[in-house]
Amino acid sequence: MEVSRDMQIQAPKVPHLVILPIPFQGHINPMLQLATLLHSKGFSITIIHTDYNSPNPSNYPNFNFEPLPVGLSDGQVRTKDLVTILCILNDSCQAPFHDRLSRLLLDGPVTCIITDELFYFTKAVADQLKLPRILLGTSSATFATTMASLKLLRQNGLLSITDGQPNTLIPEIPPLRIKDIPDIGMIDPDSFEQLGADVLNAMRSALGYVMNTFDGLESTALAKIRQDIHPMPLFAVGPLYKFSPGSSNSLLTQDYSCMAWLDKQAQQTVIYVSFGSSASFDKRDVVEIAWGLANSNQPFLWVVRPGSIHGHDWVELPKGFEEKTREKGHIVKWAPQQEVLAHPSVGGFWTHNGWNSTLESICEGVPMLCCPYLLDQNVHARYVSHVWRVGMQLENGFDRSEIEWAVRKLMVEIEGKEMRECVGALKENAMRCMAKGGSSYESLESLIHLIMSL
Ligand code: UDX
Numbered sequence: 529m530e531v532s533r534d535m536q537i538q539a540p541k542v543p544h545l546v547i548l549p550i551p552f553q554g555h556i557n558p559m560l561q562l563a564t565l566l567h568s569k570g571f572s573i574t575i576i577h578t579d580y581n582s583p584n585p586s587n588y589p590n591f592n593f594e595p596l597p598v599g600l601s602d603g604q605v606r607t608k609d610l611v612t613i614l615c616i617l618n619d620s621c622q623a624p625f626h627d628r629l630s631r632l633l634l635d636g637p638v639t640c641i642i643t644d645e646l647f648y649f650t651k652a653v654a655d656q657l658k659l660p661r662i663l664l665g666t667s668s669a670t671f672a673t674t675m676a677s678l679k680l681l682r683q684n685g686l687l688s689i690t691d692g693q694p695n696t697l698i699p700e701i702p703p704l705r706i707k708d709i710p711d712i713g714m715i716d717p718d719s720f721e722q723l724g725a726d727v728l729n730a731m732r733s734a735l736g737y738v739m740n741t742f743d744g745l746e747s748t749a750l751a752k753i754r755q756d757i758h759p760m761p762l763f764a765v766g767p768l769y770k771f772s773p774g775s776s777n778s779l780l781t782q783d784y785s786c787m788a789w790l791d792k793q794a795q796q797t798v799i800y801v802s803f804g805s806s807a808s809f810d811k812r813d814v815v816e817i818a819w820g821l822a823n824s825n826q827p828f829l830w831v832v833r834p835g836s837i838h839g840h841d842w843v844e845l846p847k848g849f850e851e852k853t854r855e856k857g858h859i860v861k862w863a864p865q866q867e868v869l870a871h872p873s874v875g876g877f878w879t880h881n882g883w884n885s886t887l888e889s890i891c892e893g894v895p896m897l898c899c900p901y902l903l904d905q906n907v908h909a910r911y912v913s914h915v916w917r918v919g920m921q922l923e924n925g926f927d928r929s930e931i932e933w934a935v936r937k938l939m940v941e942i943e944g945k946e947m948r949e950c951v952g953a954l955k956e957n958a959m960r961c962m963a964k965g966g967s968s969y970e971s972l973e974s975l976i977h978l979i980m981s982l
Contacts, residue, residue: 543639543979544572546629546659550617550644551581551600553805554882555666557769557777558740559644562664563591564772565765569976571639576628578621580605587776594632596624606835609715610806610902611723614646618726622649629657639982645737646723648730655733660982662736662975667883669741669749669764670911671904674710675724676757677701703914708906731758736978740766740883743967744957745890745916761978763971767891767958769866769884771972779805783860786829787867793827796875796948799897799935800868802831803880807901808838813926818849820931821857826939828857829868869894875948876938881908893955895919895947897938899926918951 545566549559560575560583567573567590574592577583580600585593598620605613632638638659643650645663654661665672681687681700694707706712714720731737741764743750750764765771776782790798801821803809809817814837821828832843845859865885868874869892877889878897886908889896896919898909912919920943922934938944961968 542570542572543982544574544637545979546574546576546632546638546641548576548625548641548643548647548650549583550614550646550666551578553581553777553779554884555644555646556581556583556779557884558666559642559664560588560777561740561768561772562642562738562765564588565768565972566976566979567591568772571979574632576625578617581779583777583779594628596621596628598624611714611716611720614723615719618647618649621647622653625650626653626656629653629659633657640735640979642738645727645731648726651730651733660735661733662738662979663731663734664738664740666740667904668886668908668911669739669746669753671710671883671907672757673749673752674701674704674907676752678709678711679724704907704910708910710903710906731760734760736761736763736975738763738765738975740768740887742766742958742961744961745954761974763975765968765972765975767887767962767968769888770891770958770962778862778864780833780862782862782864784864786858786860786863787871789858790829790868790871790873793873795872797939798827798829798873799824799876799878799939800829800863800874800894801878802863802865802885803833803836803899803901804882804885805833807880808836809926811837811840811844814843815846816926816928816931818846819928820926820935822849822853823928823932824935824939825856826935827873828853829863829874830857830859831863832859832861834861866892876935876944878935881905881912883908886912890916890918890951890954891958893948893952895938895944895951897922897934916950916954918947918954920947
């Protein structure tokens with residue numbers, strides 16, 4: 529079906545945004561937070577989503593939901609690497625997305641498409657239907673500049689890392705070390721490079737680039753993106769979750785029992801432990817995490833997500849662990865993380881440093897113990913510990929005595945206190961950026977202005 533913007537006879541009464549998230553928790557969250565925010569500013573919202581990991585429409589009674597059949601299963605996702613899955617998604621979404629959008633255009637005008645930057649296929653569809661497109665980047669500005677610098681260094685033959693040790697600093701992109709390079713150890717570096725090229729190519733014709741960050745945290749990286757990387761208008765409107773409180777985008781059921789448990793703990797004593805929606809571990813790692821937490825003797829709230837151990841649906845905790853930690857610990861399968869981090873009893877976050885988790889921790893003033901799993905998380909962990917100085921990194925995998933030592937350092941020792949002060953200052957920066965006249969507030973106004981002008 530060929531329907532173009534030329535067929536849109538009337539301008540829409542209420543500007544209508546079509547929003548397409550990547551179907552993973554860390555991407556769905558910021559996209560639906562942005563949608564909620566724009567809806568509160570008077571825009572009409574249609575979410576086009578894959579039938580894999582669909583958001584729950586009943587949480588958004590004011591949005592219109594349109595599913596895309598892509599035939600992806602949990603099993604497929606588990607057996608493939610992230611880059612392959614993203615390529616499969618881009619291939620399988622293009623035709624149904626074109627079809628859905630064409631049908632929507634028959635019912636009325638669409639003002640603009642807002643998609644995840646990794647959905648590069650949307651360029652072709654938007655061009656065919658003559659619709660403007662705005663992109664959302666769900667990672668940090670620092671990650672975007674790191675990738676751009678790496679590309680340039682490699683092109684010019686200036687990145688010679690083959691003979692270095694993992695801990696060797698890369699002088700051109702301090703404070704990153706060889707082991708922090710996001711694409712190091714990739715199963716297929718060529719397909720990762722191709723994905724990057726496809727994403728960059730598709731960015732060229734976009735009208736604007738929205739980022740879930742704020743100037744008071746990433747001003748240097750944001751300036752570099754504006755000057756050297758993407759000439760299009762850039763809107764740093766984060767932290768998005770703070771602008772849309774109460775919106776629930778969770779794919780898993782959040783267990784609120786932990787909030788009552790937190791109420792019973794003393795202020796800033798609990799370490800919250802969660803490694804996001806996709807990191808997975810060996811059985812041995814879980815045993816070390818468990819005993820490290822138990823031996824630290826600090827209260828802990830631990831998210832043990834089903835499927836987070838290679839090859840197992842559920843996680844067997846070691847014998848004796850539950851008896852030893854009954855008084856001190858609480859375990860859930862999935863938590864209301866933003867509320868947990870905002871709870872006064874929480875004094876530390878042991879995280880994999882996905883961008884949402886990192887941002888949520890900073891904006892709630894909680895210092896971090898960092899354990900990155902892949903890609904951008906390595907960069908975030910290094911910035912958390914060596915640039916923003918709001919956390920420390922566990923460097924040598926999972927070892928119970930190192931975990932015990934690190935948890936105590938973060939929670940009760942002077943180093944943790946200093947990190948808590950630094951993160952408190954960044955939390956205030958975030959609030960200043962969000963307030964009227966602040967950079968995120970103003971960026972949001974400019975974004976709305978841009979969309980209204982279409
Ligand atoms: C992924 C990548 O890891 C991340 O680096 C990238 O920037 C986005 O995609 P994910 O691994 O899921 O995301 O981590 P993260 O970005 O931290 O997102 C997890 C989200 O799930 C957070 O918003 C967090 O609040 C939420 N969450 C996590 C819960 O609601 N409950 C939990 O128990 C754990």
